[in-house]
Structures are given as C-alpha cells and as structure tokens.
Amino acid sequence: KKLGGNRAIFFSQELANQNERHRLIANNVVHALKNNEYYIVYQPIYELDAKRVTSYEALIRWESPLIGTIAPLDFIPLLEQNDLIIPVGKWIMQEVVGQIAEWDRQGKSGFHVAVNISVKQMMHPDFIPTVKEVLTVSGIQPQRLMFEITESVAVQNIELAKFALRELNELGVQTALDDFGTGYSSLSILKELPIDHVKIDRSFIVRMETEGDKSGIILQGVLDIVRNLGMTTVMEGVETEAQLSVMKEMGAHKVQGYLIGRPMIGKLAIDLQDEEFPF
Ligand code: C2E
Ligand code: CA
Ligand code: CA
Ligand code: CA
Helix, strand or coil: CHHHHHHHHHHHHHHHHHHHHHHHHHHHHHHHCCCCCEEEEEEEEEECCCCEEEEEEEEEEEEECCCEEECHHHHHHHHHHCCCHHHHHHHHHHHHHHHHHHHHHCCCCCCEEEEECCHHHHHCCCHHHHHHHHHHHHCCCHHHEEEEEEHHHHHHCHHHHHHHHHHHHHHCCEEEEEEECCCCCCCCHHHHCCCCEEEECCHHHHHHHHHCHHHHHHHHHHHHHHHHCCCEEEECCCCCHHHHHHHHHHCCCEEECCCCCCCECHHHHHHHHHCCCCC
C-alpha cells in the first residue's frame, strides 16, 4: 500500500511536470521565431534507380534554451491554433529556398527539397502570393521546391486542395500527397488531385512486418496504382536493409527513412550528394 501511495505521488508529480511543460511550450512558442530558436533539418530521400539522394524533406526543429528540444508534433498544432503557422510557415519557406540558393552557388543542384504545409497555410489567401514571393526573392528554379500536403488535409478540403495544388503546378513547383494511407480516403483521391508524388505512410511497412502477407499485398497494390497513374512513389520509414530490398522488389521509386539518413543540418545533408550507397 505504501508503495502504491508513493507511486501515486510519483505519477501526479509526473503529470504536474507534463502540464508545466505544456504551459511552457504554449507560452514560448510565440517568441521562439523572434529568438531564432527554430531551425530546419533535411532528411535525405534516396532514389532506387538513380542509386543516390535526389531529394530532401525539410523538417522544423525547436531548440528552446528554457525547455530543451521540442518535437514538431508538440508545437505545430499550437502554431496552427493561434495562426502563428502563417509567419512561421513563411519563415520555413524562406529558409529552405535560401538553402537551395546557397547550394546552387556551391554547384549542388541535382535534387529538390520538400516543405510540409499545414491546413491553415494552405487555406490562407496569402499562401500562393507568399510562395511566388519567396521564389522570386531567392531566384531558384521553381522545380527545386516541392510542397507536401497530407492526405487527411486534402480529403477534408478537397476543392481547396485541388485549387491550391493547381496553382502550385502553374508556378512550376512540385507537389506530393503525404502520409498516404493513414486517412479514410478512397483511392479515387489519387485521380482527383493534381500531384506528382505520393508518400506512402510508414504504417504500411510496420503492418507488413507485423501482420504479414495480406498487408504486403495491399502495399504492392498501392504502389502499382500510384505508379500506373503516372506518379512517383516514396516509401516512408525505411529503417532496415531488409525493408529496402522489399521496396526494391515491389518497385517503389524512392525511399526515406533512418536507413538512408536521419533528418540532419544542411551541411551534413548536402554531403550525401557525393555519397555512394551500398544498395
Ligand atoms: P511527416 O511529414 O510524416 O515527416 C516524417 C517524420 O517521420 C519526421 O518526424 C521524421 O523524422 C520521421 N521519420 C523519418 N524517417 C523515419 C524512420 O525511418 N522511422 C521513424 N520511426 N520515423 C521516421 P518529425 O520531424 O518529428 O516530424 C513529425 C511531423 O511533424 C511531420 O510528419 C510533419 O507532419 C510535421 N512537421 C515537421 N516539420 C514540419 C514543418 O516544417 N511544417 C509543417 N507544417 N509540419 C511539419
Ligand atoms: Ca512530410
Ligand atoms: Ca510523411
Ligand atoms: Ca508519416
């Protein structure tokens, strides 16, 4: 009983710490942009036929001197709630196009970089003008830039998603449907949306390993459909060589995951352009 009592104290302390952390996060998320606490990391995406890294995904990081490292899923929803995702989202785009321009000057150019956009950003009337502006200011070729919108966002706002994607296509930037297979969309969304790439969610790989054959057949089906519709497939969350060789057999175009590389600072990410991979 005594132990149980202690445990209750321990848990309530833990909960209090957690609430305190949430409060700190909410209070500091506003100043983090001004204080330069955000930075961008780049996760490599490997193209199986080309045998090299042909794109990167830009992912935001927050390193607070007060709270420590905060995962994007712990603060992006907060940024969305109070519309801070608009200025922060613009900052992300500026950072990424700036990095691409810098890499161009270093003669590194055979790849593109994907930026995640949230629903609030996509719905904002300034979204397309902002994209135009950052492209013009940076002077990079639009094809170097890609935007990822998640399947769930696209499904909930199908007309708006179509409109935004069409505008992006017109600007010449690439588009991807992210986290495919996590929502409750039907496959017909693939023919409705003007997208270049489909990123298939990591959960497919996990299920294939834990549940076996039937999940593998479904994954193969999804890869075939996407490819036959003329889009590129990107498999997320590839962590082992075994998973990579399955993806090769299944005919995926690209893989992303810890096996290829973790999200990393730009300097390290660009070095992968010259790397020879053993796959
Ligand atoms: P996402 O768009 O699906 O991004 C991929 C996430 O999977 C990243 O987590 C990445 O670190 C993680 N990941 C990559 N490879 C592996 C792997 O092999 N195994 C496992 N277990 N995980 C892997 P991260 O950076 O924590 O981002 C989480 C989510 O937060 C992203 O999911 C995205 O929805 C959102 N996010 C991150 N950066 C941004 C951003 O700049 N803007 C917006 N709007 N959302 C962002
Ligand atoms: Ca993404
Ligand atoms: Ca994803
Ligand atoms: Ca995912």
